[in-house]
Amino acid sequence: MQTSLTIFVTVFAGLFGLAIGSFLNVVAYRLPRRISLLRESRCANCRSRIRWYQNIPVVSWLALGGRCAVCWDRIPVRDLLVEIGTGVLFAAVALGVTVSRPFDARPVDGPQWFGTPEYWGVLLTLEVFAALTVVLTLIDLDTKRLPNAIVLPGWATVVALILLTTIATVLMPQPVPEASAMAGPSGAGTPAAGIELWMPLLRALIGGASLFLFYFLVRAISPRGMGGGDVKLAGLAGTVLGWFGWGELLVGAFSAFLLGGVFGVVLIALGRAKRKTAIPFGPWILAGAWVGLVAGAPLSTWYLSLYS
16 A cells, blocks of 8 residues: 555656746746746747647657657757756655654654654655746856745745644644653653653754754855855755754765765866856755765764764
8 A cells, every 4th residue: 555655656756847947947937037927838948839739848848859740949958857857856755745744843753653753744844845946047157146035935825835844743642652641641751751852853853944044154254155046045945854863964965065066176177267256156055965865874874973
């Protein structure tokens, strides 16, 4: 039963991701150009209207051979790759959340994890973060800007989802450990358990504020090396990372600079950039955050074990 649920959620998330990827392509193209997102889709070359059946994610691009149905101008292959990439990312997130257990505050495992407030909260929050990752990476690579119109509402949405998940978790009846049950309804440990349920939210707020402040100080010291959008995006990433744990936060923050530094060195070595060449840092903040989410806990545990 659990296997079938995992497959269903993963496939559904992947298909939904394809549709989201198509929308993110539109946002990444129109927002920097100040084109309304509500305007009908048109060919960038001949301005002809794109019919709904010519706008089906992946399928339409392949059926049309990557060309406009009217003028036969090429449709960027990036559009196809973004749709596929977003679908894969959404499916990977759904699979990871379904088969793993990010939080240990509630003593539930296996099938009991699926369908809990934490499960749906984590799934929805990470899918939103995945969509933000794709669209902000595209825009930053194209324009070297991280628009407030996406970063700030995205950050507010993540905070709201974390808050709602926490409230739903607190209100949901909690399994009572055997020792506490023997002590009666007022047994020791009940208040502590309640406090524990609020800790991820507090950690998320601290994580977001910490990374925002750190990047703010870096920008104050070296304005040319850090943009204002990077500062706000760091706060968003820190909020997500802090929700999952201190290890995820530290590894994610460090990984951003490591990945960005390696990328810069490679570009310089290939002659594609110089030491003072501006390189978009937003994609590396986001990539580092995903490294922290996936590997932060085991890496931090391994590192601490070296000193135990």
